[in-house]
Structure formats: structure tokens, C-alpha cells
Amino acid sequence: xxxxxxxxxxxxxxxxxxxxxDLGKIQMTDLxxxxxxxxxxxxxxxNPAKLLALSVLGCLAASFAFCLQKTNFSLSDLDGKAVIxxxxxxxxxxxxxxxxxxxxxxxxxxxxxxxxNQCIKFFEQYCIISESVRNGIDIDVKIEY
Numbered sequence: 686x687x688x689x690x691x692x693x694x695x696x697x698x699x700x701x702x703x704x705x706x707d708l709g710k711i712q713m714t715d716l717x718x719x720x721x722x723x724x725x726x727x728x729x730x731x732n733p734a735k736l737l738a739l740s741v742l743g744c745l746a747a748s749f750a751f752c753l754q755k756t757n758f759s760l761s762d763l764d765g766k767a768v769i770x771x772x773x774x775x776x777x778x779x780x781x782x783x784x785x786x787x788x789x790x791x792x793x794x795x796x797x798x799x800x801x802n803q804c805i806k807f808f809e810q811y812c813i814i815s816e817s818v819r820n821g822i823d824i825d826v827k828i829e830y
Contacts, residue, residue, distance in 0.1 A: 738767035738784050740814045745786055748811035752804035753790075762791035786815075 699705045705717055731739065742765050750760050768785040792798050809815060 744814035
């Protein structure tokens with residue numbers, strides 16, 4: 686059984702507070718992290734807080750769908766939202782206080798709802814992102830010149 690896995694992502698400053706994202710082997714149209722939200726550039730993207738919220742939301746949605754697949758049920762429609770609640774700490778710095786996540790699976794069949802209710806009890810355990818954020822992630826920062 687695999688006990689550790691490593692992957693890598695990167696960023697490169699494009700202009701002022703806008704960073705181009707490098708997702709390694711994943712090739713896609715440019716993704717930018719944007720702290721300024723300048724409308725005068727074509728390099729507009731989410732800020733890091735929104736990326737974190739999207740990561741948690743996406744992981745939870747995938748975990749819920751995975752759990753349903755294990756019960757031989759595949760969702761055909763699911764959407765969700767993440768609300769980011771930020772607040773200044775005692776030193777005056779902005780910090781994320783809470784992510785309110787709402788998943789909306791479209792399940793009309795009563796038998797399928799029973800299966801979904803079983804997944805609701807434990808699907809979050811499958812989500813690597815939400816459980817890591819909840820439990821705190823060790824972050825080792827180095828600045829290399």
C-alpha cells in the first residue's frame with residue numbers, strides 16, 4: 686500500500702501581483718493567481734483563498750460522487766458552492782475563518798436518496814483536501830536566492 690505521495694505545482698510572477706500557475710504535466714490554458722483583480726489585463730484569475738475554497742469544494746464533490754459510485758449509483762448532475770468567510774485576526778491580518786460548503790446533488794429517486802444518505806455519514810473522510818485543512822497542514826517555507 687502506498688504510504689506517501691509527492692506532487693509539485695509552481696507559480697511564476699507575470700506582472701505585479703499576478704502569478705502564472707504551473708501544474709506540472711497537466712497542460713491547459715494559462716491559469717493565473719490574481720491578488721489585484723486588475724481589469725486592464727488579460728491575466729485575471731482567482732486569488733489563493735478562492736483556489737483553496739475551490740480545492741475543498743471540488744474534493745468534497747468528487748468524494749461524494751465516489752462514495753455513490755461504490756453503491757452502484759452514478760450522479761448525472763451535481764453542483765455546489767463554497768462561501769469563504771474571512772476576518773482580521775488580533776494582529777490585524779486577514780485570515781480565513783471558515784468555508785461554508787454546499788453540495789447539491791440532483792437525486793429524485795427515493796432508493797437513490799437512501800444510498801446518498803449512507804454516503805453523507807462518511808464521504809468527507811475520502812477528501813484529502815478538506816481533512817488536511819481541518820487537521821492543519823505542516824508548511825515548511827524556504828526562501829532560496
